[in-house]
Amino acid sequence: MVPLTRRRLLHAAVALLAGTAGCNASQSSSVTGTAAAGPAGRPADAVVPEHHSLRNPADAPPVWLRPADDESTSASPSATPRPSQAQGFVASAETADRLAFADVNGAAAARRFVSNTDFASETLLLETQSVEACHTLSLCHVSWTDSSIDTAYGSTYRDADVDCDAGDSDSVSMLIRIPEVLDPDAIRSRGSSWGSGGCDRRRPREGEPTTEPPNYGPKSPTNATATGEEE
Structure with a gap:
């Protein structure tokens, strides 16, 4: 685990731009977050926390939470996940151990992103979307309170040299590192939006x-x- 990481909120937006440039063809990307801290360290506005995306061309969840009674390892999951398992909060190392990853390019980097999360000061949010094969999926911003969380995504065309078929769909899992300890049981409201023009x-x-x-x-x-x- 890494030391407390509130300083991640102060990283420059230029790091965000550098992280997203050239990721259209990749099946895995990690982005450094940027935010202005509000009262008690919580961002005053919707922000872009650190996050990591993993893409599966098979249109099956690339990341999901195994049931608590599933004894298979994350490297060899025992069954095809249900869609509900590809969404949720990871608020402890014990829950993180239940994360499973599809055998796709970038899975090792996604595992490192999870292992580098400090659950004493951070919470992971897992969201998975089905995306047209020739389109990107970018996290535009996140806002949250003790009882609610909202995410917004943007989509654009992937780079012209990406090999894809317009009629196909991929699945993209987004691991979002919220820079605060959240209680999953206290979250009563979750919302998500998606725009086709990218992130404004x-x-x-x-x-x-x-x-x-x-x-x-x-x-x-x-x-x-x-x-x-x-x-």
């Missing part, structure tokens, strides 16, 4: 520092006009 980036407020190109540093009225950004 929020325009920085006047004078707000940003690391997102092309407005490095505080945004000014001159900057906004020169770069052609719109409200």
Whole structure:
């Protein structure tokens, strides 16, 4: 396990952009999160936490939670998972041990992402979506309270050199590292949305520092006009 990692909230958005660039053809990708901390360390707005995605061209969950009485190992799951097993919270190392991974490229990196999670200060959220084979799936933002959590995704076309058939579907599991200890039993509301135009980036407020190109540093009225950004 890693030491307490609240500092992950302060990583620059440029790391997010670097992490997502070029991942369209990959079946596995890991993204460093970015957020501004709010009261008690909780983000004040919807943010993009650290997360790792794993894609299965067979359109079967690439990551899922085995039942507590399943004694098979994560490397050799005993049965095809039900869709409900590909969604849920992982709030302890014991629950993490029940995670199973399909035999696809990137599975080892997904396991490392799980093992590097500090459950003394973090919680994993597992969500799985069926995606058209020639489309990406990106996590746009997450917001949460003690009793609710909402996620938003965006989808665009994959790179032109990706070998895919438009009529096929893949399955993508997203492991989202929430930088806070959440009680799964206390979560009463879960919501998720999905847009076909990718993830819209929020325009920085006047004078707000940003690391997102092309407005490095505080945004000014001159900057906004020169770069052609719109409200």
